[in-house]
Amino acid sequence: MPSYRHRYLPMTDQDEADMLRTIGATSVDELFRDIPNAIRYQGTLPISAPLDEPALWAHLRELAERNTDATRCVSFLGAGLYDHHIPAVIGHLISRSEFYTAYTPYQPEISQGELQAIFEFQSYICELTAMPVANASMYDGATALAEAGLLAAGTTRRKRLVVSRAVHPETRQLIATTARGLGLEIAEVDYIAGDGTTNLELLEQAVNDQTAAVIVQSPNFFGCIERLADIAALTHAHSALLAVSVNPLSLGLLEPPGRLGADIVVGDAQPLGIPQSFGGPTCGFFAVAEPLMRRMPGRIVGQTVDRSGKRGFVLTLQAREQHIRREKATSNICSNQALLALCAAVYLSVMGKQGIQETALLNTRKAHYAASSAAAIPGYSVPMGAPFFNEFVLRLPAKLSYETLSTRLLANGILAGYDLGQSYPELAGHMLLAVTEKRTQADIDLLLARLEEYV
Amino acid sequence: MNGNSHISDNGGTPFIFDRSKPGRIAYSLPDCDVPELPAEQLIPTSLLRTTPAALPEVYEVDVVRHYTALSRRNFGVDNGFYPLGSCTMKYNPKLNEDAAKLPGFAGIHPYQPTSTVQGALELLYTLQNDLAALTGMDSVTLQPAAGAHGEWTGLMIIRAYHESRGERRTKVLVPDSSHGTNPASASAAGYTTVTIKSDAHGLVDLDALRAAAGPDTAALMLTNPNTLGLFESHIEEIAAIVHQAGGLLYYDGANANAIMGIARPGDMGFDVVHLNLHKTMSTPHGGGGPGAGPVGVKQLLEPFLPKPLIVRHPDGTYGYDDNRPHSIGRIKPFHGNFGILVRAYAYIRSYGPLGLRRVSECAVLNANYLLSRLSAAYDVPYPGLCKHEFVLSGAKQKALGIRTLDIAKRLLDFGIHPPTIYFPLIVEESIMIEPTETESKETLDAFVDAMLQVAWEAEHSPDTILQAPSTTVVSRLDEALAARRPVLHCDCS
Numbered sequence: 001m002p003s004y005r006h007r008y009l010p011m012t013d014q015d016e017a018d019m020l021r022t023i024g025a026t027s028v029d030e031l032f033r034d035i036p037n038a039i040r041y042q043g044t045l046p047i048s049a050p051l052d053e054p055a056l057w058a059h060l061r062e063l064a065e066r067n068t069d070a071t072r073c074v075s076f077l078g079a080g081l082y083d084h085h086i087p088a089v090i091g092h093l094i095s096r097s098e099f100y101t102a103y104t105p106y107q108p109e110i111s112q113g114e115l116q117a118i119f120e121f122q123s124y125i126c127e128l129t130a131m132p133v134a135n136a137s138m139y140d141g142a143t144a145l146a147e148a149g150l151l152a153a154g155t156t157r158r159k160r161l162v163v164s165r166a167v168h169p170e171t172r173q174l175i176a177t178t179a180r181g182l183g184l185e186i187a188e189v190d191y192i193a194g195d196g197t198t199n200l201e202l203l204e205q206a207v208n209d210q211t212a213a214v215i216v217q218s219p220n221f222f223g224c225i226e227r228l229a230d231i232a233a234l235t236h237a238h239s240a241l242l243a244v245s246v247n248p249l250s251l252g253l254l255e256p257p258g259r260l261g262a263d264i265v266v267g268d269a270q271p272l273g274i275p276q277s278f279g280g281p282t283c284g285f286f287a288v289a290e291p292l293m294r295r296m297p298g299r300i301v302g303q304t305v306d307r308s309g310k311r312g313f314v315l316t317l318q319a320r321e322q323h324i325r326r327e328k329a330t331s332n333i334c335s336n337q338a339l340l341a342l343c344a345a346v347y348l349s350v351m352g353k354q355g356i357q358e359t360a361l362l363n364t365r366k367a368h369y370a371a372s373s374a375a376a377i378p379g380y381s382v383p384m385g386a387p388f389f390n391e392f393v394l395r396l397p398a399k400l401s402y403e404t405l406s407t408r409l410l411a412n413g414i415l416a417g418y419d420l421g422q423s424y425p426e427l428a429g430h431m432l433l434a435v436t437e438k439r440t441q442a443d444i445d446l447l448l449a450r451l452e453e454y455v
Numbered sequence: 456m457n458g459n460s461h462i463s464d465n466g467g468t469p470f471i472f473d474r475s476k477p478g479r480i481a482y483s484l485p486d487c488d489v490p491e492l493p494a495e496q497l498i499p500t501s502l503l504r505t506t507p508a509a510l511p512e513v514y515e516v517d518v519v520r521h522y523t524a525l526s527r528r529n530f531g532v533d534n535g536f537y538p539l540g541s542c543t544m545k546y547n548p549k550l551n552e553d554a555a556k557l558p559g560f561a562g563i564h565p566y567q568p569t570s571t572v573q574g575a576l577e578l579l580y581t582l583q584n585d586l587a588a589l590t591g592m593d594s595v596t597l598q599p600a601a602g603a604h605g606e607w608t609g610l611m612i613i614r615a616y617h618e619s620r621g622e623r624r625t626k627v628l629v630p631d632s633s634h635g636t637n638p639a640s641a642s643a644a645g646y647t648t649v650t651i652k653s654d655a656h657g658l659v660d661l662d663a664l665r666a667a668a669g670p671d672t673a674a675l676m677l678t679n680p681n682t683l684g685l686f687e688s689h690i691e692e693i694a695a696i697v698h699q700a701g702g703l704l705y706y707d708g709a710n711a712n713a714i715m716g717i718a719r720p721g722d723m724g725f726d727v728v729h730l731n732l733h734k735t736m737s738t739p740h741g742g743g744g745p746g747a748g749p750v751g752v753k754q755l756l757e758p759f760l761p762k763p764l765i766v767r768h769p770d771g772t773y774g775y776d777d778n779r780p781h782s783i784g785r786i787k788p789f790h791g792n793f794g795i796l797v798r799a800y801a802y803i804r805s806y807g808p809l810g811l812r813r814v815s816e817c818a819v820l821n822a823n824y825l826l827s828r829l830s831a832a833y834d835v836p837y838p839g840l841c842k843h844e845f846v847l848s849g850a851k852q853k854a855l856g857i858r859t860l861d862i863a864k865r866l867l868d869f870g871i872h873p874p875t876i877y878f879p880l881i882v883e884e885s886i887m888i889e890p891t892e893t894e895s896k897e898t899l900d901a902f903v904d905a906m907l908q909v910a911w912e913a914e915h916s917p918d919t920i921l922q923a924p925s926t927t928v929v930s931r932l933d934e935a936l937a938a939r940r941p942v943l944h945c946d947c948s
Contacts, residue, residue, distance in 0.1 A: 004813045006806065008546050010895035011817045019824040019896065028816045031823055032717055034686045034840055039722050045715075047585040050807025053550060060801060064559025066574030068567065077564050080788065087482065089515060091556070093522040101531030101547050103539060104743040109867055109927040112467075113529030114742040117522070120471055123944035128508050133943050136743070139600035142788040150643075173785035177761075180784075181611060181644045225502050253494060255504050277555075278575050279565035279789025280600070281745035293941070299743065303945070304937040311467055312929040316937040322603065322639035323878070327648040332639035335601035335733065339741030349471050349518045353510045355482035361494055362487055368497045369489035387498045410568065418566055441488040 007053075070276065073410075074443045078391050078434025079221070079418035080141070080168050081279060082271050084249070084359075085438055087350045090273045094343050104299070104338070108314045115313035118338065119301040121345040128251045128348075129265040130258025131287035135298040136315075137341040138284030138333065141245055141268025142171040145215060146178040147286065147297050147331055148243035148264040152213030155295055156241065159184050160210045164198040166191040166220035167245065169423035175215065184212070193426075196224035196384030196393065204234050211240040213264075218257070219247055222384055222420075222432065223367075223391030225254065232261025241292075248272055248285065248344075250389045252351075252360030263289045273347030274340050283340035294320060297331030359437055363390035367435040370444045374433075377448065379455045383430070391434045393420065393427070397455050402431060408454055414447055467928070468524045472947050475511035481518050509948040528928050529742075530872055536898050538825075540844045540875035540887025541634065541682060543712045543734035548805065551737070551798040560797050565789035569774045576773030579765045579790065582800045583749075589811070590708070590728045591721020592751030596760050598791040602709060605729030605748025606640035606676070608761060611783045612727060612752060613674050613703050614644055615759040619781065622701070624673035630659050632682045632879040637707060646673060653881055657683040657837040664696050672702035679723065680710045682879040682887070683837055684822065684844040694724025703727065703756075711735045712891065713819055713843035716812025726753050736799035747795040761786045817892035818843040821899060825890055828903045832910035836882050843891075849884035857913040857920050859884040864931060865912070867924035869905040 003013050016028065025031060032040075051059055075083045094100060098113065105111030105118075118136045125134035138144040149161045161179060163172060165188050172188070179186050189203045198216055207214060214235040218226035228244060235242040241263040246256075249271040257265045270282040288296050294317060302316030322329040351359060367390040375382040379397030394417070396405060406416035421428030435444065494503055513521075531537075537544035555561065563572050583595040599605035610627065617624050627641040628649050638648040649667055654660040658681070668675070675697045680686045687693060697704050706725040712735045720728045732738045733746035740746075752760060758781035766776045806814060819842050826845045830838065834848040849859035863873035863886075875887040890899060912919050924930065 004809065006810055006813070008548060008805075008893050009813065009817055010893070011820070015896045016820065019820055023820075023823045023827045025823070028820055031816075031819050031840060034688050034842075035714070035718050036688060036691065039691065039718050041591075041717060041719050041722065045588050045808035045811070047588045047808050047811075048581060048804055050810055051804050053805070056801065056804050057550060057553075059804065060554045060797075061557065061559075063574035063578050064554075064557040066577075067559040067563045068571035069558045069560075069562030070564075071558050071562055073571075075564065077566055079566055081564055081566075083562075083564070085484070089481075089518055093519065093526075095552070096523070096526040097533035097547075098526040098529040098531045100552075100739045100741050101533045102529050102742045103531075103537065103542055103544060103740045103872070107863065107867065107873055108932050109864070109924050109929055110530040110872065111742075112928055113525035113527065116468060116470075116528070117525050118742075119944065123470075123472070123947055124510070126944045127510065127947040139604065139745075140788055143600070143604075168788070170785055170788045174788065177611065177784040177786055178643075181607070181614075183645060225498065251504070251508060253498070253504060254502055256508075259505075275556075275561040275794070276564050277561050278563045278572070278793035280787075280792040281794050283745075293943075300941075300943055302937040303942040304933045306929040306932050308930060310929055312932045314932050314934050314937050316934065316941060316943075319938070322635035324635070325639075326635045327638035327642045329635070329639040329642070332603045332607055332636050332643045333601070334603045334636050335744040335746040337600075337741075337745045338743030339739070340745060342742065346518065346522060348510055349513060349521070350481045350515070351510065352475075352479075352481060352512045353507055354480055354512065355484070356510055357507055358484055359482075362484060364494065364497050365487055365492060366489050368492070387502055389498075406568070410571070415564070415567060415571075437484060440485070444489070 073413050073415045075415040076417045076433045077415050079432055081276050082434055082436055083438055084271050084436050086273050090343055090346045093346050094339060099342060100339055112312060115301050117342050117345055119313050121341045124345055124348045125285045125287050128248055129287045130256035131265050132290050133293045134287040135296055135300050137336040138286050138298055140282045140284045142174050144266035144284030144286050145171055145245045146175045148266050149175055149213050149215055151295055152241040153184055156212045158210050158212035160212060162187045162189060162206045162211050162214045164189050164216045166198055166222060167217045168221045194383060194385060196222040196386040197226050200230055207234055207238050207240060209238055211238055213241045213243050215243045217245040219250055219389045222393050223388040224384055224386035228257055228260040249360055252356035269344040272344040274343050281337055281340055283337040283344055298333050298336055362437040366439055370435045373448050377452050394431045394433055396429045400454060405454055409450055412450055470945055471521050472511045474513045474517045477512050479512045479514045481513055481515045535870050536902055537872040538874045538888045538890050540889040541709050543891055545737050545891040546893035547737055547739040551801040554801045555794045555797045573773055576765055578800050580767055580773055582796055585803050586749055587751055590751045591719030592728055593754040594757045595749055595751045597749045597796055598761055598787040599748040599750055600787055600792050601746040602729060602731040602748040603636040603640055605750045606636055607643050608786050609705055609727040609729055609750050610640055610644035612756050612759040615783050616756055617673055624671050626671050627673055628667055628675040631881050637676045657685050658687050659693055668696050668700035672700050674703045674705045676705040676707055678707035678710050680713050680842040683846050684841040685837060686842055690723045713815055715815040716808060717815055732795055732799040737802045738795045738798040745792050745795055747792045759783050814892045821890040825888060825899055829906055832907055844887060844889035846882050847886040848882050849886055852913040853884050855913050857917055859886055861920045862909055865909050865920045865923035866905060868926045871902060871905055
């Protein structure tokens with residue numbers, strides 16, 4: 001029987017013979033003698049057959065080509081994940097294998113590159129959000145917001161989370177699952193119809209002395225900018241903590257939550273140069289006010305010196321983490337999204353002080369052009385009156401269902417916005433449209449023409 | 456607290472912020488082709504940023520040089536040997552990187568109509584089935600973002616199961632050799648952890664387990680082979696004890712690289728499994744992430760899986776099943792770390808069933824070879840056969856004033872990433888070594904030479920070790936200072 005050869009496996013017959021001799025075994029099978037026969041797998045696993053490299057590449061390309069990606073349609077789909085321009089340098093820099101084939105930098109002397117890059121990422125997040133401390137990333141913005149709730153509960157020793165209904169539906173589902181694990185109670189506060197932001201009167205009624213955190217998103221799921229200063233006041237009146245999820249790109253234009261009273265600021269860094277990739281991997285960021293620093297989940301990079309006084313970086317405050325505190329850890333998180341944090345850091349380096357402002361402004365201008373133009377089409381309206389960034393709600397004409405419209409748009413190479421009716425029954429017949437810097441006026445006008453046509 | 460105090464930088468890399476010069480740009484954006492209304496006209500001034508974020512003003516070459524310089528101060532599997540026990544630092548195939556970057560995978564949105572993403576859904580569906588077959592489970596969710604995330608998901612499933620039977624069980628059992636995420640995940644799922652001691656052979660003490668398993672036992676979390684690299688040969692009895700007490704058996708898949716095609720957790724009696732795709736399935740560690748931690752369950756737990764599931768309709772098309780009334784709910788937005796799942800799928804296709812079995816055979820052969828060659832110079836707490844990894848103790852060297860930490864730092868001078876140190880907790884001065892199957896005999900022999908050299912130095916030239924590392928860009932760093940006086944970001948301006 002010919003011996004098995006594979007380009008990733010160096011073992012030759014000679015190697016195997018030499019090694020077995022050193023070990024004192026006569027066959028590889030002998031090395032598995034500690035596995036009882038009753039549980040030894042007999043036969044061949046019924047998994048996918050192997051493919052040689054050319055065939056594998058052809059197969060993968062065939063699978064990929066059966067998907068309609070952003071290069072093959074004009075996308076107005078956002079709802080938490082966006083089609084932004086990704087500068088060419090990013091892919092090259094994060095494909096440097098010293099970065100992506102490395103492990104977590106627990107041996108800092110040979111990981112100074114990764115550590116410094118993440119230290120800079122933390123610095124970027126602090127600067128954007130106007131918060132004093134940020135960690136080295138979470139899985140995504142949604143789990144980050146759930147962890148923010150847990151942090152608030154642990155710090156205040158209270159069990160109630162007040163969550164705005166204008167927070168992303170999937171994030172709210174996730175917070176519910178997470179809260180159930182720890183016996184936390186969730187109270188949901190509705191938004192103001194016709195406005196789109198969280199109802200502050202209802203919020204005031206919901207926040208009490210058992211509230212650990214008020215959890216909001218800004219811009220919220222509808223694209224509307226929340227009244228964070230007012231929400232912060234309501235929250236702090238009961239000594240609860242305010243946790244805000246933000247779109248980091250919007251902070252190129254909008255006042256950061258750190259200056260508006262937020263105690264915890266999180267979000268997803270996907271708009272910062274990370275490919276959509278069918279939803280993952282993306283990158284959550286997590287920033288806190290100083291008093292919360294030692295309870296913050298996740299890894300943190302800190303600056304220090306080596307034996308000769310040279311500046312260096314290390315993972316620090318590890319006493320919070322699972323490998324030290326185990327069941328008393330502030331979170332069970334181990335792996336994070338380091339490579340995507342690097343990606344976001346490179347993006348922010350490329351964009352720089354001017355670029356992030358210009359990009360945010362471009363997004364805002366294009367979305368507002370689309371919104372005002374669509375509102376002018378008879379039958380359509382933009383029902384939510386609150387200020388917005390790059391996403392807005394469009395109400396469809398009464399006789400036009402989302403299903404019909406989106407199917408027709410797709411036939412014309414346009415990917416429609418999100419169907420709000422699937423998550424908010426009262427918003428059936430409403431579409432959430434995102435307009436990024438990648439949408440040209442021609443793209444937008446094409447959409448408008450189709451909208452008018454299908455009334 | 457900022458990072459710009461007067462610290463000598465000799466030979467270091469400045470911050471990206473230090474390269475900043477007003478007027479430089481590295482970006483390129485289209486001109487505004489819609490009406491150029493000022494921001495204040497679109498959004499109330501009170502909501503606008505009062506001071507711009509102080510991001511650096513650099514040009515493209517600065518960005519490239521900065522990150523290139525940083526990359527050269529880093530060490531990955533592509534640089535050299537990385538025998539980190541329990542991390543499975545195997546080679547990360549480049550084809551899989553290309554696959555994940557295909558526009559048809561990288562450029563799709565999770566909320567697109569299913570008719571426009573059939574290729575992606577087919578990949579996920581096939582991967583679900585392959586992982587189920589590999590582990591001997593009935594159903595798989597690909598959503599968890601990491602092993603720890605998978606652990607928590609699995610425990611929430613277990614909790615939902617017990618609750619559905621009207622049982623209130625409050626405890627999760629873990630061996631004293633377990634990874635820290637096990638008890639941490641148990642806490643996050645609302646459980647109290649009970650630690651079961653290992654016996655003299657490094658395996659679960661069956662008497663201790665019998666004493667601890669009872670009506671309040673929700674689950675036992677185990678990895679098999681365990682973190683000492685030893686196969687729990689009594690696994691069937693362990694399973695019987697736990698199941699008889701009404702608990703479920705959870706498999707931490709961190710060590711799955713030892714047994715692919717050879718034994719399956721489903722056949723050992725495990726009810727829930729997670730796999731670490733960034734370990735066993737070769738997806739890159741990325742400097743700490745991203746990973747993926749798919750969870751497999753036996754049929755009795757299938758109703759509780761997170762939603763949505765990827766399903767195949769009778770007409771052969773793929774879609775989502777969100778109508779799952781007993782599901783624990785959502786645990787991750789969208790569909791999990793799809794880009795990682797693409798890589799794992801490509802990996803499985805590059806080997807097939809016989810290849811994956813050979814992977815595990817080579818991993819175990821390599822580990823036993825190293826164990827044989829190192830057992831004279833270092834203490835071996837559990838001698839005999841190991842699986843894909845093994846543990847040494849630095850006790851012999853500690854008696855000479857050299858600790859495992861020092862050994863690790865000295866290995867850096869040989870261009871080798873040290874093994875895992877000080878884990879598992881039950882071995883004094885622990886050194887956990889996992890070579891993986893993608894390392895050649897020559898690499899292993901060079902590692903042995905280095906370890907023997909260090910053992911010799913411990914006896915004859917200990918200062919060499921205590922000064923180490925001396926060939927890296929920084930020498931040992933003051934971690935105590937970093938924790939005592941945290942400096943966690945620099946001043947961007």
